[in-house]
Amino acid sequence: MNSDAIAQLRAGNPRAVARAISAMERGGASAREIVTAIFRYTGRAHIVGVTGAPGTGKSTLVNEIAKHYRRRGQRVGIVAVDPTSPFSGGAILGDRLRMQDLSGDDGVFIRSMATRGAFGGLAAATSDAVKVLDAAGFEIVLVETVGAGQNEVEIARNAHTTIVVEAPGMGDDIQAIKAGIMEIADLLIVNKADRDEVSATVAALEMNLNLKPKAENDWRPPVLKTIATTGEGVADAVEWIGKHRAYLEANHLLEVRERARCRAELELIVQRELMARLLRGVNGAKIEMLVEQIAAREVDVYAAAERLIG
Amino acid sequence: MTDRPIRVLVAKPGLDGHDRGAKVVARALRDAGMEVIYTGIRQTPEMIAEAALQEDVDVVGLSILSGAHRDLFPRIVAQLKQKQLDDVLLVCGGIIPDDDIPAVKQMGFAGVFGPGTSTQDIAAFIRAQVAQKRGARAA
Structure with missing residues (x-):
């Protein structure tokens, strides 16, 4: 990419942003050149990860969260990851389907990514795609992982705030105390809260949080209920994302997380x-x-x- | 430069809700090693062009069964042009009467795939056309 394209990228020109992300996905020298040109302008966006099992409503929730930020006038970039077939190398990228409310809005940029063989719930180029959106001036970057199992925890190393989405009836209190994905949540959201068993799911998650030894000034993830299809509870979730950000800043934990992220990436x-x-x-x-x-x-x-x- | 997987946007413009054909094609292209961005039904020309732009696709595939292609296709082509996406391969399928096919091709659709087309033929067509376009760009 030449300097003109970089300038367009920084101005948020969608074509330049789209092309840059494609270059990141291809990797190699041109990806490196872009990172070299833009890395100084990154580190401004608040990166919010959204993870959870397939079918819990992550994409619909991302759609609703983005709408809230747009009402506040903040620009939102979205990277949505879906799995690549281990057999054909192809993929169905279907997250965008749930985000149609956001179309026609210049303040939103949505990019679907296939994992292309990467493990951990993200694509190899996801963090580079986030850099592009960050440098392009998107203040909030929402990263949706693949439908995650128990061990897809890469997102926690890439996001400032990680949301783990659950749905009612997905598991009992033993699932809630297992290591892995439950541990990385800064916010726990029980989506589809109009379904049966929602209070049991919330109780299991709360119980698990109660078992954790309390340290001073610890962040206790809130357990929130949403119905993403109607938008119910989403305002509260966005409020909590802001609270988590404020907590990180007040306790100088943004720097700690940023260093951990840099080390992992390196x-x-x-x-x-x-x-x-x-x-x-x-x-x-x-x-x-x-x-x-x-x-x-x-x-x-x-x-x-x-x-x-x- | 290493070849990336072919990226295809599969969308249904207009108001008909019959998306089985689009899903069958999406699935077949997945199995042919392509990355398929599936946006489903009731897509406006603006939505299709915006998705094609942001997703940086090689191909836009449209499925339409309502008969509104004569109205919608030119608007989609215009939207893509406006976003400087002239080099994207356009293909379509669904119910396009034989009499309309020349006009649809005239608009810029390289492939028109009616009922009964084998999905392997569609994948092979896309692969060959994209290879040609990429070759031309590299040259």
Whole structure:
């Protein structure tokens, strides 16, 4: 991208933003150039992650949350991630379907992303897409993960505020005390609150929070009820996002989170780059040969890895 | 530059709610290795062009069964042009009477796929056309 395109990106021109995100997804030199050109202008947006199991209503909730911010005049960028097929490499990106209320509004930019083989609930380029939206002046960036299981917790490293969305009847109090996704919530939202079992779900989540030893000045995630299809409870949720932001600022935790995020991103990129460099130096036939030997139990997998690296 | 997966917007303009065909095609293109942004029914020309722009798609695929294509398609093409998306591949399907096909192609739709078309043919057509466009851009 030339400097003119970067200027357009910073002005929020949708074409420039869209192209930049595509470049990020492709990766390589042009992605790096863009990051180099824009990184100084990032770090301003409040990044809000929205995660939870498939079908809990994440996209519909994102749609409603975005509408609230728009009423306040804040510009909203949205990155919505859906899974790539491990078989065909294709994907159905269907989150946008739930966000039609936002169309025709220049203050909103929605981008759907496929995971393209990445684990953890996000695509490899999601954090770079967020950088683009941040640099383009979107004050709130909402990142919707894939329908998450128990262990898709990448979002917590990428967002300032993480919302975990539950639906009534999705699990008992044992599910609530398990490690993983339940631990990363800054806000817990029980969506579809017009359904049965909502009070049981809320009670299970509250019980889990009560079990956590209290430290001074700790943030206790609120357990909120919403009905995203009608917008009920969403104003309250947006209020709580603001409270969480204020809490982070008052306790200088934004800096702590930012450093953790930078460290995680740095490590990830080093890993990716080392892997790429290593594989460039190895011919595919050697890997195939090792795979054969491992399968035939002639070589153990650690020894095979050693032969590749060493 | 590495080739990215082909990105396709599948949308239904107009007011008919019959989206089974669009879903079948979306699913088939997924299985052909494409990233399909599915926006579903009741899409206005403005919504379609905006989604195509933000999602930076290679292809816009429209399904229409209501007969409103003669009215809606030119408006969609105009919206895409206005957003400088002239190089996006346009395909359509649904109920397009044979007599209308030349006019629809004239508007810029490279492929018109009526009932009975094999989804593999649609995927193959899109793949070949996008490869050509990408080749032309790289040259």
